[in-house]
Amino acid sequence: MSGNRSAGDVRSVAEKVFAIADAFGTGAELSLSDIAQRANLPLSTAHRLLAEWVEWGGIVRGDDGLYRVGMRLWKLGVRAPTARRMRMVALPFLEDLYEVTRENVHLAIRDGLGALYLERFSGRGSVPVISEVGSRLPLHATGVGLVLLAWAPSDVLEELVASGPRKFLPNTMVTERELRPRLAEIRATGIARSVNELTADSFSAAAPIRDQTNEVVAAVSIVAHADRSADPQYAAAVGVASRGISRALGWRS
């Protein structure tokens, strides 16, 4: 592959192609110079590789000269079996949960130190949330994240605490001393309750989803107004839905 490498940059052509895609990880609309800078490529190389991306359809260039992720990547991405299978199995249960509560309903999996949102329903009257499909929010400050953290390998908590987790609000727990007993309680009760930890005025009840190996592979939650946090219906509904999804994945209690 050495023929593909320019002086000082040891990356292969494929790695540079992927670096262009990674530039879109934190922005939806980027200029050529944004992309070149984020991908750490000379403008000429970025321009040439972007032209190949555009030719393929993975990236589109608008009349405004800005580049965006194209539908070709969307079509490819939705074929990812992890997201596809989980979504197909969970969808009817998420619909039920939404119908019963009319609140925000979330489905997430763990992605490193974040909770990656695979699905989200929001009622018109439900509390505004910052998550959307494809969002990645911190494990320690969301209901689904705390569930995923509670059943993650123990080094994930250590890594999280060492990463300097952000204290979004006074209620957000960021130290191992606070988090350890809380995660133990979540494991004991099967429900994570989170009030005003990521955004003000919001309450989340979340529960684990298990597969046929009994491993926790995802989490489901309801997010409602904080003043509903004493209402037992949310934890009950989310507990039943999480078991339904788990059973549909082959889990047996």
Added chain:
Amino acid sequence: MSGNRSAGDVRSVAEKVFAIADAFGTGAELSLSDIAQRANLPLSTAHRLLAEWVEWGGIVRGDDGLYRVGMRLWKLGVRAPTARRMRMVALPFLEDLYEVTRENVHLAIRDGLGALYLERFSGRGSVPVISEVGSRLPLHATGVGLVLLAWAPSDVLEELVASGPRKFLPNTMVTERELRPRLAEIRATGIARSVNELTADSFSAAAPIRDQTNEVVAAVSIVAHADRSADPQYAAAVGVASRGISRALGWRS
């Protein structure tokens, strides 16, 4: 780029990288030899480029040795503004439609000669459908497809008829003589009704979604059992939902 090309294959490295991805367009789990064959690459090249894809996370290799689309591509794909904006705007209306009818609810955009499904809700009791998110079904045999075809540039119908469209069932229309008056009627009424054209025992009512330029950019439908095809509630509900989504996109009647 000539240094990147092997004898007889004039494709650039980036094009070969993309050819690997395209191999997953028609299969979810592929072996190395499947991929090499579909991408028209020697095994050694396919193996080397796949290793780069796996290193990046766009493709994953399972314990069974098969390759699948990875979550990195899912995360990138959901950032595509076309799908993301349409989905975010349409979702509350699709939820309403589902709640009122408890039938399958579909949202699709045109992708060449196909209808690409951006979203799908299915009730537990609703008729089974073959569409799922990311599916691409023929324009001439689905409710959403007929709507998208009715408002497509005229060369799309010509291209479709010339492509030898498949007659799935006796009701499926495949000739220009059949389709032209039908598309005119869809444009006049604003609703496409389709009975037993793609799958037996199913009925679809579909309506166009317009944006602020008055252009038809998507279609929404309900798919129910064929014996409900005389029930006027479906066309009414889908007509109202399509207008609601259009208004949310900036359309003014």
